[in-house]
């Protein structure tokens with residue numbers, strides 16, 4: 399599996415398996431099959447309500463922890479955001495059955511973003527979250543967060559696919575050392591992605 403090096407030196411697999419839209423009762427089997435197929439990056443979230451099932455699949459896989467790259471996400475926290483963020487992180491970790499996360503993302507730029515980020519910075523310094531990042535941040539919110547805090551997000555996970563490439567935003571993130579991570583990479587099954595004539599032609603040319 400190819401990897402990309404994040405701004406804190408951590409290496410993240412280029413391809414991952416996300417468990418949004420997978421019902422909790424199917425998640426354990428789906429994650430087990432993904433790990434057997436070679437996936438090593440798993441992407442879940444507190445809001446997906448399937449962290450426990452993903453955790454069971456991780457445990458039963460027998461794959462050494464250091465070979466996995468596990469991401470989960472913080473849902474919007476009420477004040478005091480710093481205390482609640484730490485509690486939310488500990489709950490996610492317990493549900494996953496892990497003692498550290500490879501990447502902890504703020505799911506949305508809502509609520510007391512600064513308070514949540516300060517708590518995430520502390521978790522990062524303690525080594526409990528090896529990397530921290532954000533998701534669904536538009537350029538103004540991302541630049542504001544970078545300029546007014548100590549740690550620059552390692553990742554911004556945003557919707558991107560062939561029909562929504564956000565090329566200018568990709569350049570801006572590159573300039574600031576924030577790694578883009580796409581969600582909805584298959585356009586969530588829309589726009590006939592798998593039969594689009596132009597994409598089929600490009601695929602044929604590129605093998």
Ligand SMILES: NC(=O)c1ccc[n+]([C@@H]2O[C@H](COP(=O)([O-])OP(=O)(O)OC[C@H]3O[C@@H](n4cnc5c(N)ncnc54)[C@H](OP(=O)(O)O)[C@@H]3O)[C@@H](O)[C@H]2O)c1
Nearest residue numbers: 416417418419441533534555581582583584585586587592
């Ligand atoms: N940070 C965020 O806010 C956020 C938001 C959304 C997603 N994510 C992350 O990104 C991951 C991927 O996003 P996603 O699941 O929304 O979208 P996606 O990967 O673009 O698309 C999944 C959809 O594509 C369809 N599909 C997949 N392969 C197909 C194939 N070979 N032929 C036809 N249809 C196919 C599936 O349909 P069927 O179910 O019918 O197979 C499924 O509904 C998520 O699991 C989650 O981890 C993050």
